Amino acid sequence: MRQGLDMASSALESFVSQAAAHTRDRDPADCVLALAPLMLELIEQAPTFLEPRHYRSDPNHYARNLVYAAPDASLSLYTLVWSPGQWTPVHDHGSWGVVGVLKGVLEERSYVRLSPDRGADEGIHLVRGGVILLGRGAVTSFVPNPDHIHVTGVSAQRPRAVSLHLYGRTMNSFNTYDVAAGTRRRVDVVHNES
Numbered sequence: 001m002r003q004g005l006d007m008a009s010s011a012l013e014s015f016v017s018q019a020a021a022h023t024r025d026r027d028p029a030d031c032v033l034a035l036a037p038l039m040l041e042l043i044e045q046a047p048t049f050l051e052p053r054h055y056r057s058d059p060n061h062y063a064r065n066l067v068y069a070a071p072d073a074s075l076s077l078y079t080l081v082w083s084p085g086q087w088t089p090v091h092d093h094g095s096w097g098v099v100g101v102l103k104g105v106l107e108e109r110s111y112v113r114l115s116p117d118r119g120a121d122e123g124i125h126l127v128r129g130g131v132i133l134l135g136r137g138a139v140t141s142f143v144p145n146p147d148h149i150h151v152t153g154v155s156a157q158r159p160r161a162v163s164l165h166l167y168g169r170t171m172n173s174f175n176t177y178d179v180a181a182g183t184r185r186r187v188d189v190v191h192n193e194s
């Protein structure tokens with residue numbers, strides 16, 4: 001796992017230390033408010049700290065490559081590599097997050113929750129919401145509660161996309177939704193550690 005001491009790039013080191021300072025004991029909306037401008041800068045600095053291993057793809061699903069994980073699990077940064085036609089399931093994160101696009105066009109399709117009980121795993125009524133197209137240099141963010149429920153990916157007609165994702169915890173699991181059945185379940189999310 002990449003941690004503070006072996007980070008080669010001062011840009012990454014600076015980002016991580018500022019992110020930690022801006023998010024400690026803060027409201028999620030304040031975290032993303034502070035971090036979105038930093039992510040905008042980090043995108044420009046990405047060539048100074050990303051290595052070939054961070055651009056690994058997977059033929060079977062989008063690839064998650066760990067860039068940094070805080071020792072106390074309070075922050076994690078990944079590159080996600082999206083080959084044409086690769087999508088997430090419908091999901092939420094249970095955390096705030098800030099996303100910056102390094103390459104290609106990342107598409108996000110939102111869902112709107114109509115049922116009021118956010119604690120239940122059944123009886124979840126979701127309807128499709130809007131779509132956002134995020135080109136290179138774009139930054140987006142989300143906060144939990146209400147859950148930010150969406151599908152993210154790259155359409156089959158577009159080239160590969162690469163994005164940077166910072167989360168307010170180690171992102172090793174998330175809620176996925178079966179929209180037709182109105183259910184959700186927690187699933188583990190894998191990533192390449194090194």
Ligand SMILES: [Fe+2]
Pocket residue numbers: 091092093150152
């Ligand atoms: Fe997501």
